[in-house]
Amino acid sequence: MDEHSKPMPTIHRLRPIQQFCVAFSGILFAGLVGACDRTPANSVSPSPASPTMVATRSPQIQQTKVVDGLERPWSMAWLPDGTMLVTEKAGRLRRVREGKLLPTAIAGLPTVMSSGQGGLMEVSLHPKFAQNQLIYLTYAYGRETANRTRLVRAKLDGNTLRNLKVIFEVSQEKSDVQHFGSRIAWLPDDTLLLAIGDGGNPPVELAGELIRKQAQNLRSHLGKIVRLRDDGSVPSDNPFVNDKDADPRVWSYGHRNIQGLVYDPTRKQVWTTEHGARGGDELNLAEAGKNFGWPIVTHSQEYSGGEISKERSRPGMIDPKIVWTPSIAPSGLAVYTGDRIPAWNGHLFAGGLVSQDIRRMTIDAAGNVQEQERIAIGQRVRDVRQGPDGWLYVLTDESDGRLIRLEPS
16 A cells, blocks of 8 residues: 555455454553554454464563654664664654654755655665765655655764765665665665665556566666666676676566565565555565566555456565555555563564554574564554664654654553
8 A cells, every 4th residue: 555545445356365453452552552453454464374373472562752853753773872863755854863853854955855655765774884974865866756765875974964864765766655664674685675666556667668567677777676886886696687688686576555664684585465456465575686587476455446466476475474455555664673672572663554553473493483473553654663772762743743762661
């Protein structure tokens, strides 16, 4: 589902799916964390790769508001001194220090096109930030009828970005303000993965056909995860680097619009959450060189009704680990490696924009999801991250957005 769309009812023309109620009582936030969802708010594809989910209990958790007054916050990252950086979609980079939102935004940012789903999006620190002070930002560049995703690198000097440099931009302009992707994940070799959306929904076209078909075009960045060195250059071991019919930056393809991307350092796996159209949101275990099917294989339906594709699976294409129908509009994604809540260690946490919650998922040794639990937030969840203090933090996508910490009640 696109992030600004309303929830859609289950589409019965999909193959049958197992719906389950995530019912767990006695789990309280200060408001309503973990309130039972008594409607079939999520579903799981009944394939061997996606076993039936069962409801589980978390420790008793509360929401602690850290700050409010953020305007459509999108992403967060922590400096070594514990200060948090937060992006606001309109084009501002803010600091949160000791529980306070500092009034002055960081200077030196690029010009951002803030329209539709585009704006200032991801912020990420270089793994060796303490030595080089380098930060990375993704943003929408151009105008509403001709735009693309850009990645810039800059040095953070006090309250100013210096030596700002565009180190990557999407190969083709698109003519609408949808599907920018933009999440970043760093791998152990200090290369980065960057998710790029497919360019938009019908009737948006490129080169005389629906733009979403670019997700299967290896010469295009649209609908891909690209892998880059920290200066934007191409790693020599990228999967298509020797393929003359492919862009050497492409790492995986067949994606619609990834909005959650995280590297799991314990399992050495890359996980993504991806928007479907009308239903069919996905959790995927991403791999180099693999095709994830969009739009040839999908559980989504057209917004106008009818099939996008009759195929749900195809040899040579990777099946999702979870399919959410109706959509939750998944957003930020985190893997918990902290010790504040030991029962959560190794679990995945996926935000939901439309569902206004977080989905906690347990993963087995083979990389399959075993259990899922719904943690209600009550606002659109844009990002979820583990902080250096071991707590989980949540950004809500509102005009008066909040930074929330999850902790035992």
